[in-house]
Amino acid sequence: MAVCDRLRAEVPELRWIDAEMGQLNVTPRPPVAFPCTLVDMRYLQCVSQTAGTQRVRAQFVLRVAFQGCGSTSAEAPEDVRARALQHFDVLERIHASLQWWTNERTINPLQRVSVFPERRTDGLKVYQMTYETQFAES
Numbered sequence: 001m002a003v004c005d006r007l008r009a010e011v012p013e014l015r016w017i018d019a020e021m022g023q024l025n026v027t028p029r030p031p032v033a034f035p036c037t038l039v040d041m042r043y044l045q046c047v048s049q050t051a052g053t054q055r056v057r058a059q060f061v062l063r064v065a066f067q068g069c070g071s072t073s074a075e076a077p078e079d080v081r082a083r084a085l086q087h088f089d090v091l092e093r094i095h096a097s098l099q100w101w102t103n104e105r106t107i108n109p110l111q112r113v114s115v116f117p118e119r120r121t122d123g124l125k126v127y128q129m130t131y132e133t134q135f136a137e138s
Helices: 002-010 078-084 086-098
Strands: 016-019 036-048 054-067 111-117 124-137
Touching (some): 002 036, 002 086, 054 086, 078 086, 086 124
Antiparallel strands (some): 111 124
């Protein structure tokens, strides 16, 4: 998947990049290295056009997972807080690598649609980042 290749080239902090296959829902420990990004693709709308092509509106949904982020409390030592907040730097690097990316003009520029944290009880910090594009397909 081209998105995975792009992330591998542009975000070296990611230790595991893969297609989403439910890896974070395995106990006792997910079979990935952290931080990781798991990528899923959705076709939201397909409209038939002339000459046997379709106009496809697609989303790429990334689940970006971190383990052991540490304390962000105002009472924590500054170095502990800084380390705990490093995951935001990784999210920003992912965004910088994907926003307006066209995969060598094979797709319309990717655009961020949303980013939000998942609620989990297993100690992982997971964010869903969603990007949308359109392209023609036969």
